[in-house]
Amino acid sequence: xxxxxxxxxxxxxxxxxxxxxxxxxxxxxxxxxxxxxxxxxxxxxxxxxxxxxxxxxxxxxxxxxxxxxxxxxxxxxxxxxxxxxxxxxxxxxxxxxxxxxxxxxxxxxxxxxxxxxxxxxxxxxxxxxxxxxxxxxxxxxxxxxxxxxxxxxxxxxxxxxxxxxxxxxxxxxxxxxxxxxxxxxxxxxxxxxxxxxxxxxxxxxxxxxxxxxxxxxxxxxxxxxxxxxxxxxxxxxxxxxxxxxxxxxxxxxxxxxxxxxxxxxxxxxxxxxxxxxxxxxxxxxxxxx
Amino acid sequence: xxxxxxxxxxxxxxxxxxxxxxxxxxxxxxxxxxxxxxxxxxxxxxxxxxxxxxxxxxxxxxxxxxxxxxxxxxxxxxxxxxxxxxxxxxxxxxxxxxxxxxxxxxxxxxxxxxxxxxxxxxxxxxxxxxxxxxxxxxxxxxxxxxxxxxxxxxxxxxxxxxxxxxxxxxxxxxxxxxxxxxxxxxxxxxxxxxxxxxxxxxxxxxxxxxxxxxxxxxxxxxxxxxxxxxxxxxxxxxxxxxxxxxxxxxxxxxxxxxxxxxxxxxxxxxxxxxxxxxxxxxxxxxxxxxxxxxxxxxxxxxxxxxxxxxxxxxxxxxxxxxxxxxxxxxxxxxxxxxx
Numbered sequence: 001x002x003x004x005x006x007x008x009x010x011x012x013x014x015x016x017x018x019x020x021x022x023x024x025x026x027x028x029x030x031x032x033x034x035x036x037x038x039x040x041x042x043x044x045x046x047x048x049x050x051x052x053x054x055x056x057x058x059x060x061x062x063x064x065x066x067x068x069x070x071x072x073x074x075x076x077x078x079x080x081x082x083x084x085x086x087x088x089x090x091x092x093x094x095x096x097x098x099x100x101x102x103x104x105x106x107x108x109x110x111x112x113x114x115x116x117x118x119x120x121x122x123x124x125x126x127x128x129x130x131x132x133x134x135x136x137x138x139x140x141x142x143x144x145x146x147x148x149x150x151x152x153x154x155x156x157x158x159x160x161x162x163x164x165x166x167x168x169x170x171x172x173x174x175x176x177x178x179x180x181x182x183x184x185x186x187x188x189x190x191x192x193x194x195x196x197x198x199x200x201x202x203x204x205x206x207x208x209x210x211x212x213x214x215x216x217x218x219x220x221x222x223x224x225x226x227x228x229x230x231x232x233x234x235x236x237x238x239x240x241x242x243x244x245x246x247x248x249x250x251x252x253x254x255x256x257x258x259x260x261x262x263x264x265x266x267x268x269x270x271x272x273x274x275x276x277x278x279x280x281x282x283x284x285x286x287x288x289x
Numbered sequence: 290x291x292x293x294x295x296x297x298x299x300x301x302x303x304x305x306x307x308x309x310x311x312x313x314x315x316x317x318x319x320x321x322x323x324x325x326x327x328x329x330x331x332x333x334x335x336x337x338x339x340x341x342x343x344x345x346x347x348x349x350x351x352x353x354x355x356x357x358x359x360x361x362x363x364x365x366x367x368x369x370x371x372x373x374x375x376x377x378x379x380x381x382x383x384x385x386x387x388x389x390x391x392x393x394x395x396x397x398x399x400x401x402x403x404x405x406x407x408x409x410x411x412x413x414x415x416x417x418x419x420x421x422x423x424x425x426x427x428x429x430x431x432x433x434x435x436x437x438x439x440x441x442x443x444x445x446x447x448x449x450x451x452x453x454x455x456x457x458x459x460x461x462x463x464x465x466x467x468x469x470x471x472x473x474x475x476x477x478x479x480x481x482x483x484x485x486x487x488x489x490x491x492x493x494x495x496x497x498x499x500x501x502x503x504x505x506x507x508x509x510x511x512x513x514x515x516x517x518x519x520x521x522x523x524x525x526x527x528x529x530x531x532x533x534x535x536x537x538x539x540x541x542x543x544x545x546x547x548x549x550x551x552x553x554x555x556x557x558x559x560x561x562x563x564x565x566x567x568x569x570x571x572x573x574x575x576x577x578x579x580x581x582x583x584x585x586x587x588x589x590x591x592x593x594x595x596x597x598x599x600x601x602x603x604x605x606x607x608x609x610x611x612x613x614x615x616x617x618x619x620x621x622x623x624x625x626x627x628x
Contacts, residue, residue, distance in 0.1 A: 035416070082604060091416060092362055096560055096603045099553065104596035111590065223423065223549070230420040264431045271409065271424045278412040 002133030007256055008249075009132065013141040015248025016148030017207045021221055022228035022240050023155055024199035030235045031159075031168050031192055035091050037098035038078065040222025041105035042071040042197045046204025047213035048113050051120045053205075060123035064147075067205035068198035075197025079190050087189070102218065110215040120208040140209050147206065155199070156237055168192055231270050233280025242281050246273070324474055328467060336466030338582065341538050343473035344531050346574035347480045349558045350567060351527035356556070357565030358488055359520045360500035362419050364552045365406060365426030369525045371547030372429065373398040373532030378446045378542050379439065386450040388463060388472065391533045399529015400522050402429075407518040414503075426549050434544045445543030452537040469538055476534060477571065480527045484567055487523050496520050557595070561602050563609020572611060 025039045046067035053063040078101070086094050122140050129136035159165035170178050171185050178185050204213070204221075211217060228247055232239030247270060254265035273281065311319075327339055348370040355361040373395035380394045410421045433440045440446065452463040452472075463472050487493050498506045499513050507513055536542040545551060554577065562573025577595060585591040606613025 082600075085604075093603065093607060095362070095419070096556070097600060100557070100596050100600035100603055104593055104600065107590060107592040107596060111593075219550070223427075227420055227424065230416050234416070260435060261431070264428050267424050267428045267431070271421060271428065274413060274417060274421045274424070275409055278414075278417055280417070 002135040005133050006135040006137050007252060009137055009141065009145070011249040011252035012245075013144045013148075013210070014252055015245045016145050016152075017203055017211075018224055018228050018248050019152055019241060019244035020148050020199060020203040020206070021225040022232070022244050023152060023237075024196040024203065025225050026229040026232070026234075026237075026240050027155070027159070027199070028193060028196045029229060031172055032087065032189055033172065034083065034087055034193075035094045035098065036083075036193075036196070037095060037222060037226075038102045038105060039196070039200050039225060040218035040220075041102050041109070042074060042200030043204040043207070043221045043225075044106075044109060044213060044215075044218035045074060046071045046201030047120075047208040047211070047217065048109065048118070048204075049201065050205030050208040051118045051213050054121045054123060054208075060125070064202050064205050067201040069201075071201025071204070072194045072198035075194050075200075076190065078197075079193040083193065084186070084189075102222070106215060106218055109218075113213070115215055117212050117214040119212040122209050126209075144206055144209070151199075151202070152241070160237065227270050231273055231280055233277075233282040236280075236282040239280055239282030243270075243273075246270075246281075327470065331466070333466035336470040337538055338578070340466070340469040340473035340534075342575045342578050343470075343477040343571065344535050344538065345555075345558070345578065346571035347473075347477050347531035348528045349555045349562070349570035349574050350477075350480055350484055351524040351531070352555050352559055353565065353567055353570050354484055354487065354496075354520055354524045354527070356559060357567075358493060358500065359496045359517060361414075361517065361520070362556070363406075363422040364419055364549050364556075365422035365424075365429075366524075366528065366555055367547050367549065367551035368402050368406065368426045368429045369399045369528035370532040370535070370555075371433075371542070371544075371551060372402045373529035374535040374542045374546050375433065375440060375446070377533040378449055378536040381449045381452075381536075386452045386537065388452055388454045388534075391452065391537075392530050395529040395531075395533025396526045397529070399525040399527070399532060401525075402529075403521040403525025404518075406525075407521040411514045411518065423549050423552075426547065426552060430544060430547045430549070433547050440544070443544060445541060446536070447541045449536060449540060452534075463537070469534075472534060473538075476530060480530065481567060484523075484527060488567070492516065492519055557599050560607075561599060561610060563612050566609060566611065569609045569611055573609070576610070 021039070021043055024042070025036065028034050028036045028039075049067045049070045050063045053066055054060055082097065086097050126140045126143050129138050130142065131137070159168065167178065167183060168188055171188055175185050178188075207221075211221075224247065228244045229240055231247070232241070232243035247266065250266040250269040251262065254262040254269075258265055277283070327336060331339065348366070351369070352363065352366045355363055355366070376398035377391045377395050381391065384390055384394075406422065406425055409425055410418055413421050434442060436442070452469075454461045454463055454472075461468070463469055488496070495506070495511055495516050496519075498511065499516050503513060506516075532546075535546070558573035558577045559570060560573070561576050562569030562571065576598070580595050580598065581591055584594050588594075602610060602613070606616075608616075
C-alpha cells in the first residue's frame with residue numbers, strides 16, 4: 001500500500017513537471033495560435049540556470065525567479081524577431097522556424113555549458129525524505145508538487161478569472177476588435193510569450209533537481225510536453241491537466257510494472273488515446289463550414 | 290484555426306520541369322551528363338557519399354508525397370525508411386544480399402509499416418497527425434533499441450554479405466563506390482518517375498484536394514482516409530526501396546535510422562530543397578549531408594550551421610533554395626529589362 005502511495009506521489013511530481021512545461025507551450029498555442037518548439041530550449045536554459053544558481057551559494061529560492069527571468073528574456077528577444085513575423089503564418093511554417101531555432105539553441109547550449117550531465121545540488125531545506133506509510137519519499141518532490149500546483153492554479157486563475165485573461169482570450173477571438181478598444185495587442189502577445197518562456201524556465205529549474213541538465217534534455221522534454229498539450233486537446237486547460245496526469249502516471253507505473261518496455265507502454269497509452277479521440281481528451285467545438 | 294497542412298503554398302501537381310523551355314531530350318542528355326561526371330572525377334569515398342545522398346534523397350522524396358501534396362507532416366517517416374533498412378539487413382544475413390530480393394523486402398516492409406501507420410493515424414490531421422506519427426515512430430524505435438537479439442540494440446547491425454545483381458549471364462557485386470553510385474542513381478530516378486506519375490494521376494490530384502478542401506472533397510464522395518492511406522502506401526514503398534539499399538552503403542544500420550530525429554532531418558532536407566517540388570528532395574539531402582560531412586571536419590558546430598541554413602531558408606526562401614534562387618534571379622532580370 002505504502003509502495004503504491006509513494007509511486008503515486010512520484011507520478012504526481014512528474015506529472016506536475018509535465019503540466020508546467022505543457023502549460024507554457026499550450027498558453028502560446030491556444031492563446032496566440034503559435035506552435036513554439038523552442039519551448040524545450042527554454043526548459044533546458046532554465047535547468048542550466050538552476051544548476052549554476054544552486055551551486056553558487058546564493059539564496060536557493062531565488063533560483064526559480066532567476067530562471068523565469070532568464071528564459072523570459074530569451075522569449076522576449078525571440079518574440080521581437082523572428083516569432084512576430086510568423087504569427088500569421090501556418091502551423092507548418094511555425095513548426096519549421098521554431099524547430100530550426102531549437103536546433104541552433106541546442107548546439108549553442110552544448111557549446112556554452114558543455115556536453116556533460118550537470119546535476120543540481122538540492123538546497124539544504126529541501127534535502128532528505130519524509131515517511132509516507134513507512135515509505136521514504138524525497139521532500140524535493142513534494143516541493144515540486146506543491147510549487148507546481150500553486151503555479152498552475154495561479155496561471156489558470158489569471159487566464160480564466162481576471163480581466164487580463166479576458167483581454168488575452170479576446171485577442172484570440174477577434175484581434176481587430178481588441179485593437180479598436182484601444183489596447184495594443186502586440187504588447188499583449190509579447191507578454192504572453194514572455195510568461196510562457198518564463199514558465200518553461202521555471203519548469204527547467206524545478207526539474208533540474210530530478211532530471212539534471214544535459215544536451216538532449218530539451219528535445220525529450222519538448223516531445224513529452226507536445227504530447228501532453230496535443231493529447232489533452234487544443235484550447236482547453238482541463239485537457240492539458242488531465243493528459244499531463246495521464247502521461248505522468250503512465251510513465252511512472254509502466255516503469256514499475258514493465259521496466260523494459262516502460263516507454264513503449266506509456267507511448268502506446270497516449271497513442272491509443274489519440275486513436276480513440278482524434279481531437280484530444282477535451283475537444284474544442286469548431287464549426288466546419 | 291489554420292491547418293498545419295497548407296503552409297507550402299499551392300503546389301502544382303505538374304512538375305516545374307515540364308513547363309520549362311528546353312526540349313525533353315536535351316534535358317535527359319544534360320542529366321545523364323551530370324550524372325556521369327562524378328564517375329570520372331570522384332573517388333570511391335565520394336561516390337559512396339553521393340550514393341548516400343541519393344538514397345536519403347529518395348526517402349525525402351517519398352516524404353514530399355505526404356507533406357507537399359497531402360499536407361501530412363509526419364514525424365514518423367523514419368520508420369518506413371529505417372524499418373526497411375533493418376529488414377533488408379536482417380534478411381541479407383539469411384537470404385543473401387541479392388539486390389532484387391533486398392528491394393522486394395524493403396518495399397514490402399515500407400508498405401507494411403505504412404499500412405500500420407495509416408490505420409493508426411487515419412482519423413487525425415494537422416498537429417494531431419504530427420504527434421501521433423511521432424508517437425508511433427518512437428514506439429518502433431523503442432522496440433528496435435531494446436530487441437537486442439534481432440536488431441543489435443544500440444550497436445545496430447554491421448557486416449552484411451556483398452550486395453549483388455544477378456543478370457542472366459553473370460553475378461555483379463555491388464560493393465564498390467561506382468556500382469553503389471549507379472545503383473542509387475537508378476533507384477533515385479525510378480523513385481522520381483514513380484512519384485511524379487503518382488502525383489499527376491487522379492489519386493494524386495485527389496490527394497491535393499484533400500489538402501486544400503477537405504470538406505468539399507468528402508462532399509464530392511471521396512473517402513479521405515482512403516486517399517491518405519494510398520498516399521502513405523506509395524510513400525512507404527518508395528521509402529522502403531531507399532531503406533533497402535541504405536545499410537549496404539556504409540555496411541551499417543543503427544537505431545538512429547528509425548529515431549524521430551531522422552524524420553525531423555528529412556523534413557529539414559525537404560524544406561531546404563523545396564516542399565512539393567519532388568526534385569528538391571535530392572537538393573536538400575545534398576546540402577544537409579554536405580554540411581554535415583564537410584563542415585564537421587572543420588568544426589564541431591556543424592549542427593549550428595545546419596540550423597542557421599535551415600532557419601534562413603524558412604525565413605527567406607520558404608519554397609526552398611531552388612525556387613528562392615530562381616525568384617531572386619527572375620526579379621533581377623525583370624529589373625534589368627525595365628531599366
